[in-house]
Amino acid sequence: DAMVIQNPRYQVTQFGKPVTLSCSQTLNHNVMYWYQQKSSQAPKLLFHYYDKDFNNEADTPDNFQSRRPNTSFCFLDIRSPGLGDAAMYLCATSRDPNGDTQYFGPGTRLTVL
Amino acid sequence: QKEVEQDPGPLSVPEGAIVSLNCTYSNSAFQYFMWYRQYSRKGPELLMYTYSSGNKEDGRFTAQVDKSSKYISLFIRDSQPSDSATYLCAMSARNQGGKLIFGQGTELSVKP
Numbered sequence: 001d002a003m004v005i006q007n008p009r010y011q012v013t014q015f016g017k018p019v020t021l022s023c024s025q026t027l028n029h030n031v032m033y034w035y036q037q038k039s040s041q042a043p044k045l046l047f048h049y050y051d052k053d054f055n056n057e058a059d060t061p062d063n064f065q066s067r068r069p070n071t072s073f074c075f076l077d078i079r080s081p082g083l084g085d086a087a088m089y090l091c092a093t094s095r096d097p098n099g100d101t102q103y104f105g106p107g108t109r110l111t112v113l
Numbered sequence: 114q115k116e117v118e119q120d121p122g123p124l125s126v127p128e129g130a131i132v133s134l135n136c137t138y139s140n141s142a143f144q145y146f147m148w149y150r151q152y153s154r155k156g157p158e159l160l161m162y163t164y165s166s167g168n169k170e171d172g173r174f175t176a177q178v179d180k181s182s183k184y185i186s187l188f189i190r191d192s193q194p195s196d197s198a199t200y201l202c203a204m205s206a207r208n209q210g211g212k213l214i215f216g217q218g219t220e221l222s223v224k225p
Contacts, residue, residue, distance in 0.1 A: 006156075031211055040121070042201065042215035043157070055210050090156055097211035099145035099164065104156035 003027070004105035006091050012111045013081050021076040021108045023091030031097050032074040034066060035090040037107070043090055049074060050097050078110075086112045116140050119202055119216025128225050132189040136202035136216045139183065143204040143214075146178050148187045151199045151218065160200075161187065192223045 013019040035043035049068040065077045094100040149157035161176035175188040202216040
């Protein structure tokens with residue numbers, strides 16, 4: 001089945017220790033998104049890639065970066081995680097960036113000790 | 114004021130009840146409206162997608178969009194315990210990179 005896969009599902013890191021979250025997709029979609037969802041809150045867009053074009057939300061902290069080495073994979077790098085970065089990180093994909101349906105992966109739950 | 118407002122609940126109903134979930138929004142540029150279901154510790158799953166105003170039905174689910182009132186609804190008929198989840202409304206405007214603006218989510222519990 002075509003799908004969005006996130007690894008790992010659970011990640012524990014120490015305060016200030018860099019961490020990388022992974023997303024892959026078999027849908028061959030052009031757009032990949034990263035959302036942050038804190039407990040009992042709505043998902044919030046961090047950034048997205050339309051093909052190789054990177055688009056950063058204005059309020060996304062500099063501590064967060066992303067890479068998309070090819071169509072199928074996208075990575076979220078958190079350079080120096082703080083306690084406030086503990087959250088569920090959701091990857092989503094869509095065919096195009098104008099109103100097309102977004103399909104979400106299962107998420108990676110990040111804990112910062 | 115948030116762009117999208119959604120009553121967080123929790124909402125508890127008996128099995129078989131009709132459930133009504135609602136969101137209001139302030140941005141008149143929104144054209145694409147979605148409802149996602151999210152089970153605990155899982156990613157959101159798309160339930161309904163509507164472009165502009167109107168109704169859409171899929172099985173026990175009906176989505177309504179009233180752009181003149183900036184109000185969207187999701188109705189669940191014959192609710193089942195397996196419908197117990199958090200329901201998120203989401204919407205986007207054209208030429209915004211597909212950025213979804215989500216409501217806070219309504220936590221629904223359907224009791225057997």
